[in-house]
Every structure is written in structure tokens, then in C-alpha cells.
Amino acid sequence: MKTTYSRICVCLLMAALALTVAAQPRGYGRRPTVIVHTGPRPMPPESRYHPYGWRTTYYGLRLGLNAASVRSDSPLLNGKGMKTGLNVGFVIGHQLGYTTPIFLEGGLYYSQKGGKSDNATSLSGRPAKFSYNLGYLELPIVLKYRHFTRSGLSVEPFAGGFLAVGVSGEIKDYADRHAFSSYDNGYFNRFDGGVRLGCGVGYGMGYAELSYDIGLANVGQDNFDNTRTGCLTVSVGVNF
Numbered sequence: 001m002k003t004t005y006s007r008i009c010v011c012l013l014m015a016a017l018a019l020t021v022a023a024q025p026r027g028y029g030r031r032p033t034v035i036v037h038t039g040p041r042p043m044p045p046e047s048r049y050h051p052y053g054w055r056t057t058y059y060g061l062r063l064g065l066n067a068a069s070v071r072s073d074s075p076l077l078n079g080k081g082m083k084t085g086l087n088v089g090f091v092i093g094h095q096l097g098y099t100t101p102i103f104l105e106g107g108l109y110y111s112q113k114g115g116k117s118d119n120a121t122s123l124s125g126r127p128a129k130f131s132y133n134l135g136y137l138e139l140p141i142v143l144k145y146r147h148f149t150r151s152g153l154s155v156e157p158f159a160g161g162f163l164a165v166g167v168s169g170e171i172k173d174y175a176d177r178h179a180f181s182s183y184d185n186g187y188f189n190r191f192d193g194g195v196r197l198g199c200g201v202g203y204g205m206g207y208a209e210l211s212y213d214i215g216l217a218n219v220g221q222d223n224f225d226n227t228r229t230g231c232l233t234v235s236v237g238v239n240f
Helices: 002-023 045-049
Strands: 057-072 083-095 100-121 126-146 153-173 177-183 191-203 206-215 227-240
Touching: 057 206, 083 126, 100 153, 100 206, 100 227, 126 191, 153 206, 191 227
Parallel strands: 057 100
Antiparallel strands: 057 083, 057 227, 083 100, 100 126, 126 153, 153 177, 153 191, 191 206, 206 227
């Protein structure tokens, strides 16, 4: 009798154990699996519209035309007319975040600025027409937001600043028919700096841009008269 009772108990215990194991969730007691993503970095959803894909770093060449002016408290340096000049350089841009289409862009340009005046006074004391040529090496640094449309066109507004040093320049006095350096005593300082605002448009490797430089530094040598530059630039180029 005892033997039969013992067998029944053993059978019930084994059945209970089997039911307990069957009721446990799948994978219970196993070491969790860790999935490591080894593919490319995530891209902004809109990058699928870009015909050449998304680049986290780009390089570019630029060629443009300036329409520059000089505004001054000094009648000698105040220019009421715009002066055209060349703008040429290269840029480097790098994406600041994996999924944020904001880029930090810097570069180096040679930029011809200056202005014209019809009411200046010549060295001989006569009313004269003057032109001011100012050639700068410029270092711009801007933050740029790149938005791609479904057609693959990118719209790229930007804002930042620039630093510049004068490497060439000439002032022409048309009354006395005399030309001299823009950086002679009493005229312009070599250093300039200010704010740059604008917007670019790109498609594939092609790029076009409109920007405006607001000079904040006093580029005149007279500390009592403020002299500042301004420049509207239209440029085209390529990114690669």
C-alpha cells in the first residue's frame, strides 16, 4: 500500500513539474541577445530626396560678383555709390549632428570691396569723384540649415560672421588724376569684420548663393568718424 501511495506521489510531482516548465515564458532563463548596429549612421528622413545622397562633410568652390559700398561720417571716405568686384574662394562644411541637417561652414575668399563718392575733396582741395578699392582675404564662419525638397533641390539659409584683412587696395582721385594706396595715413585700416546673412540653393553638385555682409568694424583710421563696409554678393559654385 505504501509502495502504491509513493508511486502516485512521485507521478503527481513529476506532472506538476512538467506543467510548471510548460507554463514558463519562452526564452525564460536564457541570456538576453544584444543586437549591435554596424550599418551606416542614421540620416535625416528628407535625405532620400537628394539625388547624390547625404554627405556629412562637403567641399566647395565659389565664384561671385560683389556690389559693395562704404558708409562713413567722414566726407572724405563716405561713398554713395556701389562698386562691383570679384569674389572667389573655397569652403568646407561639416554636419554638426547625425540627424540634424545643420552644418558649420568655413572657408577662405579673396573679395574685392569698396565704394564710390561724387562729393569728396581732392588732395588739391577741389570737389572730386573718388573710387575706393579694397581687396580682402576673408574668413567666413556660418551655420547653415540644409532642407531638401522632393525634387532634390536643397534650400540652405545661413547666418554667421566674417573676419577680413586687406591685402590690396587703391584710391583713385579723378580730379587730380592721382592714385594711391587705400591704406595710407588718413584713409582705411586693413582689418574688417562683421555679420554675414544669406541663403543658398543647391541641386546635385551645383550651387548658387545670395549673401550680404554687414561690416561692424571701423575701417577708417580716424577714431572719431565711423566708417563701415557693406557688400551684396551673388555667387555660383560646385560642392563635392
